[in-house]
Amino acid sequence: MKKKAKKNSPRNSSNDRGQRLPNSTIVTQRTYTIADYRLEKPSFTLRQVCKDDATCYEIEGDLSASVPPIRESKYLDKKQCLEIYRWMLLNRKMETALENLYKQGKVVGGVYFGLGQEACSCASAYALGPDDWMGPMIRNQGSLLVRGFTARDIMMQYMAKAGSPTKGRDASSHFGDIEKRNVVAPISTLGDLIPVLAGVALGARLQGRDIAVMTYIGDGGQSTGVTYEGLNFAAVQNLGVVLFVENNLWGYSTPADMQFRVKDLAERAIAYGIPGVIVDGTDACQVYDAAHEACERARRGEGPTLIEAKMMRMKGHAIHDAADYVPKPLFEYWRKRDPITRFENYLVKVKKWLTPSENEKLIADVDRELEADRDFAVASPMPEPESAAGGVYCEEGCHEFQPKYGTPKTKVVTAGRLKRVEAAVHLK
Numbered sequence: 001m002k003k004k005a006k007k008n009s010p011r012n013s014s015n016d017r018g019q020r021l022p023n024s025t026i027v028t029q030r031t032y033t034i035a036d037y038r039l040e041k042p043s044f045t046l047r048q049v050c051k052d053d054a055t056c057y058e059i060e061g062d063l064s065a066s067v068p069p070i071r072e073s074k075y076l077d078k079k080q081c082l083e084i085y086r087w088m089l090l091n092r093k094m095e096t097a098l099e100n101l102y103k104q105g106k107v108v109g110g111v112y113f114g115l116g117q118e119a120c121s122c123a124s125a126y127a128l129g130p131d132d133w134m135g136p137m138i139r140n141q142g143s144l145l146v147r148g149f150t151a152r153d154i155m156m157q158y159m160a161k162a163g164s165p166t167k168g169r170d171a172s173s174h175f176g177d178i179e180k181r182n183v184v185a186p187i188s189t190l191g192d193l194i195p196v197l198a199g200v201a202l203g204a205r206l207q208g209r210d211i212a213v214m215t216y217i218g219d220g221g222q223s224t225g226v227t228y229e230g231l232n233f234a235a236v237q238n239l240g241v242v243l244f245v246e247n248n249l250w251g252y253s254t255p256a257d258m259q260f261r262v263k264d265l266a267e268r269a270i271a272y273g274i275p276g277v278i279v280d281g282t283d284a285c286q287v288y289d290a291a292h293e294a295c296e297r298a299r300r301g302e303g304p305t306l307i308e309a310k311m312m313r314m315k316g317h318a319i320h321d322a323a324d325y326v327p328k329p330l331f332e333y334w335r336k337r338d339p340i341t342r343f344e345n346y347l348v349k350v351k352k353w354l355t356p357s358e359n360e361k362l363i364a365d366v367d368r369e370l371e372a373d374r375d376f377a378v379a380s381p382m383p384e385p386e387s388a389a390g391g392v393y394c395e396e397g398c399h400e401f402q403p404k405y406g407t408p409k410t411k412v413v414t415a416g417r418l419k420r421v422e423a424a425v426h427l428k
């Protein structure tokens, strides 16, 4: 039998008709904050229109909005903006060169592009310091350039040349450099980089330093369980993971609308108990500012940040995918928001930090650098067949790592002073 609610009890409440309600019906609305740097908030949805074709979509919403300005950076000066612009140009032009090399039959395997995502890759990696770490995904070739790999390295890698970072053992972007550039190689299994990077931050902390460790995951990949596990671990341990959730609206042929129900992926941060930030991924200044603040927070030992960068994958999943399933008006909308054209306009016309002729010279410099790198890469030899058995598995000395940041402090427990022992674990 239900207990009658006591009159005048302070633990009871009344509803809008003045009736007394039991305690269990009182609901408190909580509010959370997601920082949103964007100067426009595109709002459209994709609808699957053909019953028998899962890749048949139509777009609904206003696609006529004018292109927003670049947001003024709180931190970047003229020199830094010009450097980021140069990296973005190199990123774009290197991928165009790779597409041509593929069509000439010189690339072994596929090619993945970050077209439309150059601001996100380059401006995010630009926020890292020399002691920080990065774990890029396949589209973050701009991040690799900023972190010190050359276009020559990347092109040789795609052509599986002997002088490539993996000496021809891998034919796409699965390479890193854990000695000098602090880059963990991409892991194909989506989400797995996140706990690995959390582990890097934990390793640095055990050596006495809090560092920023940046990694990336797509709108599709963020649905994986390991994304949750990795970021939750980082949150609980206050590890400096800066996670860019690159929401480029497609995970292969699946539109973001069919991947998750939250309005913004940054809202996922609430469930981890960490800051969530939204940026326009086609605006280099917004990307940098959010990345810089997250890296600073990481270096202070305050834990991870989730940054959702909204943009559009302007090509198919990889070179073999013509992306016929993407409604054409969506491409047209985002083509107007090209990150390089927008940044160029900002630097030349708004800030007047580059004259048109200086801009032309800069572009010509990038072209020259790229051509020299491409010619070198094309002319360089393939690995010798006899070397095939080497350099794949760990050989002598391959795991001799020295602590980078200090000597880990360990407690020495001598047998006589051991106070507490762990309970035996019974595995069933």
Ligand SMILES: Cc1ncc(C[n+]2csc(CCOP(=O)(O)OP(=O)(O)O)c2C)c(N)n1
Pocket: 139, 188, 189, 190, 217, 218, 219, 220, 221, 222, 224, 246, 248, 250, 251, 252, 313, 317
């Ligand atoms: C755990 C896992 N599931 C599936 C795949 C196959 N796969 C590789 S890329 C990809 C799409 C990823 O989409 P998204 O995360 O949005 O990244 P984007 O390609 O858009 O940058 C899929 C399904 C994988 N590599 N790992």
Ligand SMILES: [Mg+2]
Pocket: 218, 219, 220, 246, 247, 248, 249, 250, 251, 252, 313
């Ligand atoms: Mg995606």
